[in-house]
Amino acid sequence: MVMDKLGDSLQGALRKLIGAGRIDENIVNEVVKDIQRALLTSDVNVKMVMEMSKRIKERSLKEAPAKGSDPREHVVKIVYEEMVAIMGQGANIELKPQTIMMVGLQGSGKTTSVAKLARFFQKKGLKVAVIGADNFRPGAYQQLKTLSEKLNIFFYGEENEKDAVGIVNRGMKEIEKYDVKIIDTAGRHALEADLIAEMEAINEAAKPDQKFLVLDAAIGQLAGQQAKAFNDAVGVTGIIITKLDGTAKGGGALSAVSETGAPIAFIGTGETPDAFEKFDTDRFISRLLGMGDLQSLLEKVQESMKETELDVDNIMKGKFTLNDMYAQLEAMNKMGPLKQVMSMLPLGSMGLGGAKLSDKDLDATSEKMKYYKVIMDSMTAAERDDPKIISAGRISRISMGSGRSSEEIRELLKYHKTMQNAFKNFAGKGGGRNMQKMMKKGGMGGGNPGGNFPF
Numbered sequence: 001m002v003m004d005k006l007g008d009s010l011q012g013a014l015r016k017l018i019g020a021g022r023i024d025e026n027i028v029n030e031v032v033k034d035i036q037r038a039l040l041t042s043d044v045n046v047k048m049v050m051e052m053s054k055r056i057k058e059r060s061l062k063e064a065p066a067k068g069s070d071p072r073e074h075v076v077k078i079v080y081e082e083m084v085a086i087m088g089q090g091a092n093i094e095l096k097p098q099t100i101m102m103v104g105l106q107g108s109g110k111t112t113s114v115a116k117l118a119r120f121f122q123k124k125g126l127k128v129a130v131i132g133a134d135n136f137r138p139g140a141y142q143q144l145k146t147l148s149e150k151l152n153i154f155f156y157g158e159e160n161e162k163d164a165v166g167i168v169n170r171g172m173k174e175i176e177k178y179d180v181k182i183i184d185t186a187g188r189h190a191l192e193a194d195l196i197a198e199m200e201a202i203n204e205a206a207k208p209d210q211k212f213l214v215l216d217a218a219i220g221q222l223a224g225q226q227a228k229a230f231n232d233a234v235g236v237t238g239i240i241i242t243k244l245d246g247t248a249k250g251g252g253a254l255s256a257v258s259e260t261g262a263p264i265a266f267i268g269t270g271e272t273p274d275a276f277e278k279f280d281t282d283r284f285i286s287r288l289l290g291m292g293d294l295q296s297l298l299e300k301v302q303e304s305m306k307e308t309e310l311d312v313d314n315i316m317k318g319k320f321t322l323n324d325m326y327a328q329l330e331a332m333n334k335m336g337p338l339k340q341v342m343s344m345l346p347l348g349s350m351g352l353g354g355a356k357l358s359d360k361d362l363d364a365t366s367e368k369m370k371y372y373k374v375i376m377d378s379m380t381a382a383e384r385d386d387p388k389i390i391s392a393g394r395i396s397r398i399s400m401g402s403g404r405s406s407e408e409i410r411e412l413l414k415y416h417k418t419m420q421n422a423f424k425n426f427a428g429k430g431g432g433r434n435m436q437k438m439m440k441k442g443g444m445g446g447g448n449p450g451g452n453f454p455f
């Protein structure tokens, strides 16, 4: 999960709160102290943390909970609201034709973010093209070209051309018919005069609707200064914070940027093109506090289902083949690491304070999903379509081909049978709505081989 440590500590504090018999000054002080420690470890500015703590204390002891609501839940709500307040509101991202210029220092993850952003709009059904105008860093041209080609996104660039503005002018003509045009510009080690001049010239040439500044989360509170400097120099409409997956300083970067008034637009959560999400403060904080983010989860499920061959009509008629199961595993894979997906499920749904799936369980499940696919790759199309024909002899052959044991293949077949029965039951009981409910819960299946599949 993004900002794992901060999330774990904050959730620990809230569990303490929920576990308390009643709300009094002692427990509020204790919980606020835990929250302070968590935020300071995540590099959030001391002054901000102190002000926030004061507000949480005052409100928790003075404000009366809404009629009928539990006083402990009321305090959780206060913590949530105060956290949202320090992270600020996210940028307004519209799904319509637009030109976006990306700026940032070298190594911030700018080129990678261009590809991720392109993929974001592509997934929403818009036609996207990118222009590679980073002619400063050798290799940037090839990097963006390769990334774009992999994602089937139109790329315009001119290798070895020194005039970035020329590239942008010619590129904008070439990609005129595309909905979303994204321009990658060069970075520098620092915000120098020549970089500012180049950004201004490209700004003039392309007249972008959005100017996104890319910042590495690992710089922590320094993100605030950088955001301010770039904003003063070229005017920034949104910030992309990258590498939130790999630093303990994420809280510092997010809060420092929000303090400058520049809205956060997206966050980068890993190296792959899909490890990227629109920043929505409410959803982000809900997830961080273990309150779940079912909306994001549902969107993820829908997106990944759209791109796979899952034959929902057939499944609803009670026919669930191994091909469907394969497509289902693919869809789950596309949703990202299991741990990240699970983090969108509310702790509350398991009872705030309830057990969390351990990393070990999650790893075992991911591992199982991987080798189930390997096993299915060694089956024939006829076997996948009708697993009943898989005899002991065929199991030996599949075992040889996949390098997995016969027990594992039998386990997979059992898992498939359980799922098939579950779907049959759903279909029998008026399917559609149940199916939706099941997806909302974050899973698509009912079986649980070896007790490790959380879905």
Ligand SMILES: Nc1nc2c(ncn2[C@@H]2O[C@H](COP(=O)(O)OP(=O)(O)OP(=O)(O)O)[C@@H](O)[C@H]2O)c(=O)[nH]1
Binding pocket: 104, 105, 106, 107, 108, 109, 110, 111, 112, 113, 134, 137, 140, 186, 187, 188, 242, 243, 244, 245, 246, 267, 268, 269, 270, 271, 275
């Ligand atoms: N873990 C993780 N790595 C990331 C993320 N975003 C980018 N990276 C990695 O950060 C490194 C630098 O990213 P680039 O996109 O090449 O950097 P850049 O800012 O374009 O560099 P310039 O073009 O010189 O300005 C690459 O190894 C990326 O894979 C992220 O969200 N998480």
